[in-house]
Each structure stands twice: as C-alpha cells, then as structure tokens.
Amino acid sequence: MKYQTVIGLEVHLQLNTKTKAFCGCSTDFGKAPNSNVCPVCLGFPGSLPVYNRQALNSAIKLALAFNCQIQEHTKFDRKNYFYPDLPKNYQISQFDLPLSRNGYLDIYTQNLPKRIGITRVHLEEDAGKLIHETGCSLVDFNRTGIPLLEIVSEPDLNSPSEAFDYLNSLKSIIEYLDVSDCDMEKGSLRCDANISLRLLGAKELGVKTELKNMNSFKGVKDALTFEVERQTQLLETNQELVQETRLWDVEKAVTVVMRTKEGAKDYRYFPDPDLTVFIIEESMIAQIKAQLPELPQEKMRRFVKEYGLTEYDAKILVSSKNDAQFAENCIQNYPGEDKKEIVNWLIGPLLSEANLRKVKLHALNLNTNELISLIGFVQRQEISYLCAKNVLSQLIDTGKTTQDLIQEGNLQQISNADALSEVIETVIHENAKSVSDFKAGKTNALMYLVGQVMKKSSGKANPKVVGDLVRRRLS
Amino acid sequence: MELNQLTAHELLEKLKAQQTTPEAILDSLYARIQKIEPQVKAYVRGQACLPSTSSQADLPSVGDRHACPLRGLPITIKDNICTEGLPTECCSKILQGFRPPYDATVIDKLKKSGAVIFPLKANMDEFAFGSSTENSYFGPTRNPWNLDYVPGGSSGGSAAAVASDEAIWALGSDTGGSIRQPASFCGVVGLKPTYGRVSRFGLIAFASSLDQIGPITKDVQDAAILTGLISGYDPGDSTSVNQDVPDYTKSLTGDIKNLKIGIPKEYFIAGMDEEVKTIIQEAVNKLKDLGALANSVSLPHTEYAVPVYYIIATAEASSNLARFDGVQYGYRASSDNLIQMYKLTRAQGFGQEAKRRIILGTFVLSHGYYDAYYLRALKVRTLIKQDFDKVFGEFDCIVAPTSPTSAFKIGERAQDPLSMYLSDIYTISANLAGIPAISIPCGFTKKGLPVGLQIMAKPFNEAMLFRVAHTFEQNTDWHKFKTKL
Numbered sequence: 004m005k006y007q008t009v010i011g012l013e014v015h016l017q018l019n020t021k022t023k024a025f026c027g028c029s030t031d032f033g034k035a036p037n038s039n040v041c042p043v044c045l046g047f048p049g050s051l052p053v054y055n056r057q058a059l060n061s062a063i064k065l066a067l068a069f070n071c072q073i074q075e076h077t078k079f080d081r082k083n084y085f086y087p088d089l090p091k092n093y094q095i096s097q098f099d100l101p102l103s104r105n106g107y108l109d110i111y112t113q114n115l116p117k118r119i120g121i122t123r124v125h126l127e128e129d130a131g132k133l134i135h136e137t138g139c140s141l142v143d144f145n146r147t148g149i150p151l152l153e154i155v156s157e158p159d160l161n162s163p164s165e166a167f168d169y170l171n172s173l174k175s176i177i178e179y180l181d182v183s184d185c186d187m188e189k190g191s192l193r194c195d196a197n198i199s200l201r202l203l204g205a206k207e208l209g210v211k212t213e214l215k216n217m218n219s220f221k222g223v224k225d226a227l228t229f230e231v232e233r234q235t236q237l238l239e240t241n242q243e244l245v246q247e248t249r250l251w252d253v254e255k256a257v258t259v260v261m262r263t264k265e266g267a268k269d270y271r272y273f274p275d276p277d278l279t280v281f282i283i284e285e286s287m288i289a290q291i292k293a294q295l296p297e298l299p300q301e302k303m304r305r306f307v308k309e310y311g312l313t314e315y316d317a318k319i320l321v322s323s324k325n326d327a328q329f330a331e332n333c334i335q336n337y338p339g340e341d342k343k344e345i346v347n348w349l350i351g352p353l354l355s356e357a358n359l360r361k362v363k364l365h366a367l368n369l370n371t372n373e374l375i376s377l378i379g380f381v382q383r384q385e386i387s388y389l390c391a392k393n394v395l396s397q398l399i400d401t402g403k404t405t406q407d408l409i410q411e412g413n414l415q416q417i418s419n420a421d422a423l424s425e426v427i428e429t430v431i432h433e434n435a436k437s438v439s440d441f442k443a444g445k446t447n448a449l450m451y452l453v454g455q456v457m458k459k460s461s462g463k464a465n466p467k468v469v470g471d472l473v474r475r476r477l478s
Numbered sequence: 479m480e481l482n483q484l485t486a487h488e489l490l491e492k493l494k495a496q497q498t499t500p501e502a503i504l505d506s507l508y509a510r511i512q513k514i515e516p517q518v519k520a521y522v523r524g525q526a527c528l529p530s531t532s533s534q535a536d537l538p539s540v541g542d543r544h545a546c547p548l549r550g551l552p553i554t555i556k557d558n559i560c561t562e563g564l565p566t567e568c569c570s571k572i573l574q575g576f577r578p579p580y581d582a583t584v585i586d587k588l589k590k591s592g593a594v595i596f597p598l599k600a601n602m603d604e605f606a607f608g609s610s611t612e613n614s615y616f617g618p619t620r621n622p623w624n625l626d627y628v629p630g631g632s633s634g635g636s637a638a639a640v641a642s643d644e645a646i647w648a649l650g651s652d653t654g655g656s657i658r659q660p661a662s663f664c665g666v667v668g669l670k671p672t673y674g675r676v677s678r679f680g681l682i683a684f685a686s687s688l689d690q691i692g693p694i695t696k697d698v699q700d701a702a703i704l705t706g707l708i709s710g711y712d713p714g715d716s717t718s719v720n721q722d723v724p725d726y727t728k729s730l731t732g733d734i735k736n737l738k739i740g741i742p743k744e745y746f747i748a749g750m751d752e753e754v755k756t757i758i759q760e761a762v763n764k765l766k767d768l769g770a771l772a773n774s775v776s777l778p779h780t781e782y783a784v785p786v787y788y789i790i791a792t793a794e795a796s797s798n799l800a801r802f803d804g805v806q807y808g809y810r811a812s813s814d815n816l817i818q819m820y821k822l823t824r825a826q827g828f829g830q831e832a833k834r835r836i837i838l839g840t841f842v843l844s845h846g847y848y849d850a851y852y853l854r855a856l857k858v859r860t861l862i863k864q865d866f867d868k869v870f871g872e873f874d875c876i877v878a879p880t881s882p883t884s885a886f887k888i889g890e891r892a893q894d895p896l897s898m899y900l901s902d903i904y905t906i907s908a909n910l911a912g913i914p915a916i917s918i919p920c921g922f923t924k925k926g927l928p929v930g931l932q933i934m935a936k937p938f939n940e941a942m943l944f945r946v947a948h949t950f951e952q953n954t955d956w957h958k959f960k961t962k963l
Contacts, residue, residue, distance in 0.1 A: 048682040092800035271843035276686035
C-alpha cells in the first residue's frame, strides 16, 4: 500500500422531536405534501422562529454521548442561499459558536479499538423536498424546519470499512439515546463523505472529493471503495486530481461528477437577530448527563465483567439497545452457572433465526423462559441439539411452549442402544464404502455414518451414543 | 369639532357615556377621507377598498363593545404589519396581493381590546426603507401641513393620517426613526418603545434587531394608552422581553420637578437647521421652567451612529428580504427557468432603494468584508449603547431634536440617498441602543411646518417618557394646532 486513505464524514441527523425546530408543526413522516406547515416554517413575512427546547435537549444529549465540549453561549446563524426548498432563502444553522465541539467516538474496527475525533455537532433546520416531475418541479415543505443535527468527524478514518464501522457505532449510540430513528431510506440520517489519498507518511492532505447521494451505510462504503480505486489509478498514472463533488450512482456502482469547485461558496453567515443567544448552564448539562443511558461501550464492558462474556460476544449483543436488553434479560434469568451456555444460543441459533427473518433479536418476540427451558432439554440430553434448533424456530413461529413442541413432535432424544440398533444396522448395510473406509483408518467416515443415523432418526438420536455404538459395532 | 378630530381618549369617554357609536366615528373618518385623501394620500390601495358606509365594517357587537377597553374605536395600521385577510404589502410591488392568513400579535391584542382595524392600510416607504414615504410603490404621501412637503418616513402614511384627522390614531414601525421623524414632520406624537417591549410577530421585518412597532397619536395620553395595549411578552417572539407592563396612564402626573434632563452636545452640530435649534432650545427652557434640571451631556460615539446603522440594518434587510422570490406569494415574473424567475421577480418587484439596501447589506456580509464592516459595526453599536448607559446612570432622560430639520420638499432629497439618510441622524441611536424614545410637537417653523422634540429614557422606562412629554404638552399648545385641510 503506497497511499493512505483519509476520510471524514458529515452526518445529518433528523431529531425525533414531536414538533419542528422553530415552530409547533408536527414532524410526522409520510403526511400529505404541505400539510405539516405553518407561517413560521413556510417563512411567511412577519413570522418569527422560536426555539424548540426539546431539540436543544436532544442535541446536548447526543453531544455529551460523543464526549463533546458544550458551548456555554450558543447562537444561531443564518446561512444565506437561494433555493426553492428553502422558503426564507436562508437556513437557520450554527456557524462560529456551534452547540458543541472537540468530541470523539471510540469504535471497533477490524476488532481493534480506534478513537475517531468529532469536530463539531450543531443544530440546524432541515430544508423542504423537491419532487421533480416531467415538465415541472414541486416543493413539499413538510420536512422544512425539522431539527437536524450536523455531526462532523475529523479526517481520522483510513478506510471505507472504518467509515462503515464508524457509522454503525454512531447509529448504535443514537439508537441508545433515542433521539432519532436513523433511517437512511426515510432520510432521517444522511451522510456525505470527504475522501483523499496521500503518500504514506506524507503530512499534507491530498486533493479531496466530496461524495453525496449515498442512501445506505453500505452505499457509503461502496462509494468510498470506488473512490479509493479511482483516485489511486489517477495518482498512479500521474493524472491530475481535481477537487470536486461527486454523486454515488448506486445502479451503476460508480461516482460521477456533480460539480467542480468553482471557488468557495459565500453563505454570508451572520447571527440570526430573531433568536437570542442561548445560554447552556452547567446545571442543565449536569441534568442531561444524569439522564444519559448506559451507552454501548459501557454496556459491553459491564457484560464482560458481570457475566464473563468475551468482548467479541458482548460487542455483538450490545450493538442494538433493545437486543442488549433482551440478551441481558435472558442472561439474568438463566439458572446455569456458565452464562456462556445461553450466550452461545443467543449469538448462534437465535441470531441466525433473526437474520433469516431480517429482524433484530428482540423482535423475534421469543419468551425467555421457553428459551431457557429448551436449553435445559438439550443439557439433560432429552433432545438433540439439532432438534432443539428446529424447536427454536417453531417457538418463534407458533408461540407454543417448548414442552408442547417436543411432545407434539415426539422429539425426545433416543439414547437407548436397543432402540438405535436397528437404524445403525441399516446404515452400516447401506454404506459399505464408508464402513471399509473407517476400517482402513479414515476417522471421517465415522462422522458420516453417525450423520446418516441422525438423518434416519429425524435428528432424535443422541449423536454421542450413536458414535459409540457404531465404533463398537465395527471394531 | 367633528368626531374624527378628537383624540382616542376623548372618543373613549364619549363611547363610554354612549354619546357616540363606533359607526358614527367610522363615518366621520370616511367623510374626511373622501374629502382630503386625494390630496394627502395617507392610505394605499385606494378608496375602492373602503366600505361606503360603516355598516359594512367589521365592528364588534354591541355587547362586546362595552366589555372591551377600546369599545369599537378604529385604528389605522401601517402596511408592513400583518392583518388577517387584509392586504399587507409593505408598499412594495413584490408583495402584490399578499393577504396574510394571520394577525400580527399587536393586531390580535388590539382586536381583543375591542379595536376596529381600519380597512385601509397606511402608506410607507417600501419595506420601511426611507425617511420621506417617497419610496412607496403606490407613490408619495404628502405632508398635511403643506402638500408640497414630505410627511417624513417611513411611517409617513400613519403620521399624515393622524395629523389630518383621517385617523384617530395609528400604528407605525420604527427601525431608525420611522415613527418619530414622521411624527415630528407632521406635528403628532410618536413613540418607539424599548426593543423587546412590543412583539414583532407579524411585523414584516426590515432589520430584526432594530424594528419596533409603536403608536402615532394626537397627544401623549393616547400614546400611553396604546403603548399599554400593545406591549408585553409574546412567546411567539423570542426577542420580546418578559417584563410587566405598567399602567402608563398613571405616569401622566404633570410633575417633572427636579428630574435630571441631559442635553447631548453632539446633537447640536453644524448642518442643523437654525430655526429648529432655536425651537428645541425654547422647549428645553420650558422644561426647566417646569422644574426640570437640564445639563449638557456627552454621547461621544454619536457620529458613528449613521454608518453603523446602515451596515447593521442593511445586512439584516438583505437576508430578511431574501424570501421575496416569487415562489410562494406576492409578485412573480414569468420565466421557464428558476434562476431567471428569481432574477426577474426581484428586479421588477423591488424599488430602487430596496435594491440599494439589499446590495449594500449583501456586500457587508460577504466573505472578507464581514469582519471589517458587520463585526466592527456590532462593536461600535455596543459602544453607543454604553454611552447611553453612562448618561442614564446620572440622568432621568435625554432631550434632543427629533430631526435636524423640519419637513423637506417632495423630491428635494430623493436623488441624494446620503442627505436622506442624515435626516435620521438623531433617531438612529435609540434603535441601536434599544432604548425607548418619543417625539412630541414643540413648535412650528416660520413656514408653518411642525418641529418635534425627542425624549429618550433607559430601557423599559417608557413611563418616564410619557411623564415628561405629557407635562410639556399640558403646558404648551403645540398639539392643539390643526392643519388647514
């Protein structure tokens, strides 16, 4: 690797407050166009903005979770530019005194911890939405004025997958704080990326590209990966890189030029005279701090300490707040000494079931007691692990009890030699080649024969007992 | 005397005693308007909008009238204050046809007090950009004392209407003198309240950090009544201040004995009209005769007020007026291209002075100039405010001229924006400092044009202004003179 990749991300996050940032309009998504509007968010003449305290609260909460310094005096500024989705032709934003800055986020990337700097987190208002139809363009102002947080990272990310891991950590924390629904498809989370390459060891940053139009975390990763290759190729062939904004085309999986830098835009920022300076007092910060929930990193460390989980397992379980809660409930109710036993079920069969159904662990709506009961059956060797996995699937689908499912399916494990001998004889008879292989010293052949017995017994046979019986029969 | 010639408090007495009705008052106003409005042009969008008789007016029911303090008394509103369903166009082509779907907070308060919002709106300089009402899209208003002269501005329509008895009283707005200077030119009373005293919600912004709505009335008592009714904290305006509103009529004691009055030496400078200077000095002498203690004071940063104002006010205006783009409301030039539509709409919709101020404001906020102009202006603004704080540490109020001259002729300064800007040289500081200031009639020039006396006090001490102004008024006759119209 000759080049170092340098990435900084700019995330825009819609807060899930009930009302907009500067007026009382609802923030409900999916309403008829231009129904969540009033003179204030439409920027009608004479209307005035008023702070939404809840939005400020959420913003401070998030800034604290990102270890930012909170500005004691914060103010709002006007960012002036003309665009039809911006009814006042200026956006209420924050310029030189953002709500917070100098924070960081500790992430895990390639199983190693890394600290990513957060330059600033500030509050602003969202713009409306343009809908382009043939022959005309329409404006929907429902989104106008929804509180938006801008979270700017330092250029501390050094690969597309690091950027991906950063976004997931960010999302996880936001979910824990319950300040946004983080849905990239609905546009409640948007991400732009700045990326440049430089020779390893070089101090100066290379020429950067700004990437837009990614609508999933994977899209961000793919666009960045494409861009690393594109830029590497240009550098390798001594071609000039130009500073430009490029759009990710998800269909073609390429980035295309949107605009080249024609000099910095002048937004003529100045303090919004309609909004007074907002003083964030120590007591307010302390109060919000006290209300902060346990965040994923802390929870992970606690799981390791309290329940003896590995960091790897704990990390999987804490990435979602609700999953972590579900997992902890399972672990606490599990009567066994070794919590690893239930954790293996959680991150093994349960997670597979969840992935299969494309839902989160907690959303499987699995009764903790039934899960614990099922594990008990396996441990007492009353049913096989294989059967148990089937029962798990049915537990999720039917909502019946473990006991009933095992009885209904007649799934009790068969460990009795007499009961198994007939099946074993049949298998030996039908698999002469494997038998001779085994006799010739190929131990794998035994595994195969046991598997055949399991299959014939519909998974009910006790594999350990079957193994012993087959070995004894053939020796 | 006709009903329309009376003051609001005189009419309120009559209404209370059931000696007259709101209908009769409206009829007298309509009759007056029919007669002299073609000459004065205090109102806009013509008499076509005017009902032929008062029965069509939106009058409160008889029962309501007696429950509300204003008992159906009409009030005239400047064209930049939003009135639900009534055209509110800031006398600009770009707001053509705009009828706000809401009332300004002041209008809401007045309606709840039983006022009738007069169906015609008062003329003004476009977006309050001007000191003569010549910058109105609808053409100039004339000074009722001499039709060749301007009424001042930007609330020239409100002031002329009150002075010519085409209105009982009126609301104006004051960003750099837009209530006080026309009040002075038209011989009526005009108050700019403390910044934050009156809600700005529904006032179409010129410069948000300077704008205040205030009364224009025939005498000080009316001003005290009206100020009390429109003042107070509004949760819809973050810059309004949560402070109790006193009963201002209680400050009309007639006693100013031993009050300390500061006379700023920087306000009596070259360029000031000699006649005005003499009249102001006589007024100060009158206050001394009434027991006040007058002394010279210094407001050392006065000379920077005009340049600082034209940086801050235009910067804010350039941003405030960005929303007039033809997309949602008002005038729209037709074009199949968005940028072209913006350009044509604004080129055709704004008048010359509006364009001048938008360009100036855009310039001072531009990258590389912000620190040199806007930021520096904010710093000097603080110094100007400190000048006042210092004086008010020792003095109860400051007395000064409202304007360096009496009314000038229509067209006289129209081609010279700088000389026009200087006519606000004494009023701008109060907006920059956020303090309350009142202008009251204090004499006439030999040509028969009124001269105004300005009184300023510390923030939220409007009561002091009413007390001094009322005492002066009650001991002089200037407010009793009527125009010859």
